[in-house]
Amino acid sequence: MGEGRQRTNWVLLSLMLSAVAAWLTLDAVSVAPNRIVPGSAYTAREVMDGWPALLLALPMLAVAVLAWQPTRKGLRLALVAVVALLTLLPLWLSAATAVLVESDMPRARVGIGSALWLLLFLLLLALIELRTRLGLSRPMGWLLLVPMGAGWWLALTLWLEPLALLREYQARSDQFITALAMHLVLVGAAVGASLVLASLLALAMRRHAGIRRAGFGVLNFLQTIPSLALFGLLLAPLAWLGSRIDWLSAIGVSGIGWAPAFLALLGYSLLPMVRNIHVALEEVDPAVVESARGMGMNRSQVFLQVRLPLALPVVLEGIRITTVQAIGLTAVAALIGAGGLGTFIFQGLGQAAMDMVLLGALPIIGLALMADALFGSLSERLRPGGAA
Amino acid sequence: MKPASLTGNRLTPLARQRLWLAPLVWLALLLLLAAGMGQLEWLFRLVEPDMREVIYRRAGFFSLLGQHILVVGAASLLAVVLGVGAAIAVTRPAGRDFLPLVSQLASIGQTFPPVAVLALAVPALGFGTLPIIVALLLYGLLPIVRNTLAGIASIDLDVHEAARGMGMTAGQVLRQVELPLAAPVILAGIRTSVTINIATAALGATVGASNLGDPIISGIVNGNTAYILQGALLIGLLAIAVDSVFERLIPGNPG
Known part of the structure; x- marks a missing residue:
């Protein structure tokens, strides 16, 4: 200064x-x-x-x-x-x-x-x-x-x-690696799937106001439901499906495990993702689109060469919010047997072994901070005219 | 469900009363379910035909609900007082030095997953209800501080000047101009904070607090889906009921 x-x-x-x-x-x-x-x-x-x-x-x-x-x-x-x-x-x-x-x-x-x-x-x-x-x-x-x-x-x-803390890690380093991998896979799958689904939804919302209202209504509602409750509510129907339909149980769908965790994570991820993609597509200045059309670009060219690059920073912001949120929610999913780093938190709490709790909580915080920094700086860098 | 709230205060008194219909319906459903869970035994019997017990009886649903509301209410009330207070303090001339640090802390802190904060509270404070209240309070502060700062920062400097020009004192500007103008944003922050707190408090059942998370945890441990459903339904209804109250409180709520 x-x-x-x-x-x-x-x-x-x-x-x-x-x-x-x-x-x-x-x-x-x-x-x-x-x-x-x-x-x-x-x-x-x-x-x-x-x-x-x-x-x-x-x-x-x-x-x-x-x-x-x-x-x-x-x-x-x-x-x-x-x-x-x-x-x-x-x-x-x-x-x-x-x-x-x-x-x-x-x-x-x-x-x-x-x-x-x-x-x-x-x-x-x-x-x-x-x-x-x-x-x-x-x-x-x-x-x-x-x-x-x-x-x-x-x-x-x-x-x-x-x-x-180190002793606690050394006693279960294999378990730790597995849990870390599971955590990352769940977060990655949920964020990836929500990106695809949310893009489709946002495109549909641009066409029909009815879908927009209903979509945001449902997603807002979903976001309000506490994670533990949503995991619980998914448990019963998935257990039923898993026990009735053979191919579903063959791929591992049951009341506990990755299936309810993935579905709940996907549900929570959709709202921030759809909201940001929707805003990203809406907020592009009509004059810019107009002049691109004037230059002779067709619809798909306008989308790929004008709308998408302008929208990307906002979409990345959505990915940032979604990823940070999913990292935390996956920790809760350990309660329903989905694995991940939350396992150490809840096992540690159960055994009153505080170093084990730390072994789960500290990497989760680290992951969240890293995801936040990574996507935050990416989004900043891609913003037109705004280098980091 | 939403369009009526967009028109804000131009509504007739009758229409305004209707706006409170949704929160009242959700609250009534919540209380009815808490009171009449025992009557639904046949329904839960369908879910778990082989279990000896299909209704959670270790504690009454009303007392679990009460505990849940008490913990969330105490933490949220303290978070509102401290959060809004801190945000006001750092936007006054005397405390302005602290503004950059507090606003960065509020946004970095929100990156921390609430579960991790709850988990860290236990080694620091021990098991039971108190650590949960402290963890909820600390975490709940962040969105409130952040939104109060954003709300106050968004007020036009001209409005400020005009108010001072009319001879208002600093306190009057705060009470009659800044806070009312920032109110919708502050309320949105409180809403986020309370929503997160209701969800995180349920996890408190794993650190020895007895609340609506209890039937869920106990259901998971004993493999009793009926218990899980009972806890999940009540927590879900509580969250929706509280959220629908905020929905009505925030004028011109943008969904």
Whole structure:
């Protein structure tokens, strides 16, 4: 933004002061001798006499000071400090693990405490704030996360073997891969099928106002029904169909499993998809179409060369919304035996094994964020006149 | 079902009363079904002829419905107060510094699947009803904050200037100009929030809350389709009834 000194950045200041407070007072790490026995928790100050914790608190205080009278240079420095802190966190955790886990505890499990989670959250918020203030682009923002990713990757492959989350993954890595694949297949199939169906529906809606009204009515209605209820309502008729019709049961249609999950996902995906395709086709400026016709293009040329390219960003926006929604709903589908990452969430909740819950929930959040970023930037890039 | 709502406030009082017919019918259906589920035993017997028990009896449907409404209501009410409050705070001169962060947080947060948020609330807060209310509250905040910000941002600067020019104080501008003009967008955000909350609360049955999700989960565990249908019908009706109320509240609702 402007040059020279600016008003105090209260956002950054309060983020950093809360980060220091959380870091020095809350539990940062816990160690349990095995999966069943509850562990003992330590604050960051109790690990290695506390000096690494204090050392990490220094850059946070420095950022807070820089935020007091921020200059552009100061904010850049703050950005470097925040990225460095995010990179150092996994290394601190590795050091703490090395110190706290004794060699006679082969099954020891290290848990990440609230201080560490909170610090991670606050630092990421600070990163977003700094990115906005410095006017950095979206891809640049993602680039800033690379050092942190590298830090975690290094720590996880080399030093963090006792991390409970990692132990939970190693105990069922095959299952995890299968679940991840199932999750992606279900989401992909539902989004793909809804794209085709929604295109047909949207084209039909352009022709007939009656279909438009009825279609949006039904889809809106469907969107209102809670996912668990829709899965349940599909269960009975599909079980009946599966038991009566041989070829259906031969391809695996039954009350539980992929069939009700796919149908429900498809139903939920249709509304955002149809709405966006419909808007995309309607919103093309009639004057543009007119001049294309004037240039001698026929109907299909107008559609392929004018309408479609102009509509694409809006359609991609629809794919983005649909995919993010489907990733979350597929997690619920685990309840009716459809597999996917939700399996770990519900199994973990059933066994009160919180690391298993995390093993399901964190990748789901990661997938949703990645899909959002991917389709979001694609749609931005394809927008006429608006490169990323 | 919808065309009448498009004409908004130009309706005669009689026609306006008719608009409330749909929500009332849905509500009546919901209550009737909750009360008379036992009378429908023959119907559920058709679905599960071999089961010993075809009506869910671990808790009354009314108390399950009440629990569900209580959890969603408490979370949504808090989310409205906090969400609209936060959005107003960051659009005032004193809080404007926080606006970019809050608006980005609200849109990034909505990418998080509600199930995942519910699942993360349990390690943080434990099992039971309280973590569900907190998870619903946190997640429900996002659409409300986002829509309130969008609603206030969409108001023409000229309108603002005119109101100030007439001698209105900042508080009067907020109460008499900004909030009424932003109301439809805010209400749409609350509607999204409540719809998501009703669905997510049902999942709360997996983390130890007793509500309408209970018969469904118990039906899945015991392989009893009749239980599942009972829970699913009631949750579906509840969601539709609540949604139809919002449908009537939002003027000129664009479907």
